[in-house]
Amino acid sequence: MKGYDVGELRLRKELSVIPDYKAGKAAPSATGGEDMFKLSSNENPFGPLPSVVEAVAEHVGAINRYPEMAASALTAAVAERYGVDPAAVVFGSGSVEVVSQLIRATAGSGDEVLFAWRSFEAYPLLVLAAGATPVRVPLNEDFGHDLDGFLERITERTRLILLCNPNNPTGTMLGHEEVERFLERVPSDIAVVIDEAYVQFNRRPDTADGVRLFKKFPNVAVAHTFSKAYGLAGLRVGYAIAPESLASALRKVAIPFGVTQLAQVAALASLRAEAELGERVDWIVGERDFVVDSLKKKGWRVPDAEGNFLWLPLGAATVEAAQILEEHGILVRPFAGEGLRISIGGPGAADVIVKAVDALADKGLTGGAFEHASQEAAQR
Template sequence: MTSSETLAGGIRPRPIVGRLPRYAAGKPPVDVAGMVSYKLSSNENPLPPLPAVVEAIANQTDFNRYPDPLSSKLRNALAEFLDVPADDIVTGAGSLGALNQLLAAFAGQNDDGKADEVVYAWRSFEAYPISVGLAGAESVRIPLTADGRHDLEAMAAAVTVRTKVILLCTPNNPTGPVLTATETERFIQAVPSDVVVVIDEAYQEFVRAEDAVDGLAMYRKYPNVVVLRTFSKAHGLAGLRVGYSVSNPELTQYLRMAATPFAVSQIAERAAIVSLQNYPQVVERVQSLVEERDRVTAGLRELGWFVPAAQGNFVWLSLGADSGEFAELAGERALSVRAFGDEGVRVSIGEVEANTRFLELCANYTKPPRRS
């Protein structure tokens, strides 16, 4: 539907709704005779939640009651786990829910009718332009470098008096590279201190680069920094929708006002707490996926394929106009991958057999991605 179309009874959506891109969730794999199907299109953890988590939530029966709107028990557990004050944590329905709360509080349409600006790299998390647009703000997208990294110099140069929020996705989804501590701190120091700098670390647990930025370290040094994290990826709780932001009290007081009431259910809160209590097991599972990621990346490079530095639970293939064709070929092999128009294909790290089948497909594909 475009902004010029009307619904029954003459109802019209806000004009911005017709201009926004549609969020395209990763599709499930198709059934192929004689083959096990694997979904590698949504950056999901292929491993189920920890047994202790499954047991804990199976024993809950209090769903006739509303959950604690402040998720106090989870915030206290996170405060101890992260060594931050519980008052600096605001929970949300995944890290995306936490982001939407932040945008609602700090970026949108002003009393003079002018929209605030939100600066972010592109391509990055595909929900960014949707969330920014629905908040009433204007997106300022800065192209990635040829190796899939944020162009921080260009992003800093794009900041104007209307800029209210900057989004830094690290590792960047869908391309994979991280921001380093040195370049991130230099960037934060270069932008005005009244601009909120969001460090989106949805895949933080998968990072092994020694020079990677630690969002919490930046939050402790700079009062305009907000960190986003989630239990969806490393903890395998994507379906329960629990994430959070960490920021200084000057910001959290407004984030709580913008927070969706009861966004984190009691089952999600309990699952997250138990997962934190068993974190060594989470680390073991994450490490197994990191080793698979490194195996896949090494295999692709042995084939002569260019792959950006992968630090999440996925790899990026800059296949350009061949992206759709590659995704179709993967589908014929019972693998669902995520094609982004004519830009590239993101492939999540899944089960060992799935990853091996993906490498076999690449070994027989004659149009490998090259560094542009």
């Protein structure tokens, strides 16, 4: 406006230290291309089941209406599925928004939130956005959570602890007994969240069971998502199972109408089709185990993987290795200076992964992830 001084907008100073969230690199085309596998995001490579598509299609004509905020039908189904009170179930637009609710409901300026590092990349961003202080607890030498390290970092300012099981991006899991011992030592006024975004892919019988822990400890909450195993990443629906007081607080900080009616319908239909979806999950787990076992036999140091992805700790060679893998037909998720996360893709992807990683060894791009050449590798 003429005669009016225009200065820079006044934004929150804290935001200047928050880096942008980096999504997995997109493939050259929307479909990924005939010769390219997009393995940079932890997506389910299969589309939704026909029954889920049909259920969604029946409700498309009503998208002029607001969704039911309480998601009552879906809430009842989840509560029955896990044997919990419906009042303990709170939904959000994906588990990342649910984790954001958990952070904002428990921590603010001057408070601290503990999580493993490296773990889910959004954790520190969400903590900083809430005005709280992120406390990164280094992983142990096996790329898993160092629970003793967590206990050492608990202070009077600690308000929330995030445990990612299986851990993204390293794929390692927490044992049930070790988490129980840990929770017995955590002050009961500190909320502990078991983030189980990849729980359906976790086949370890001794793994920490978030819902069992929720039922035993009054300060434990669980975060789940329909994005991974259920293949609904594009519709954004996740939920927390939390103690009553925390669940009530989550609803206060949740985005109103954050879970669309189409997302609710798709999630409910997916729960009803769990047996059929389970076959797809079994296939993905089989492909994951094939890739991990193949690479270990060749001498690669690959942590045991319990998600729908695997981790290659390549250190300084990470970025260059990601470029080489792209040249060999796969897009992966590089974490500069640390390692690569490779998601499991559709049919044919597993063989391409193994061959592409062979190319890294041929070029000497192994970082600290190559231990020895096995007899099988020597005979290739």
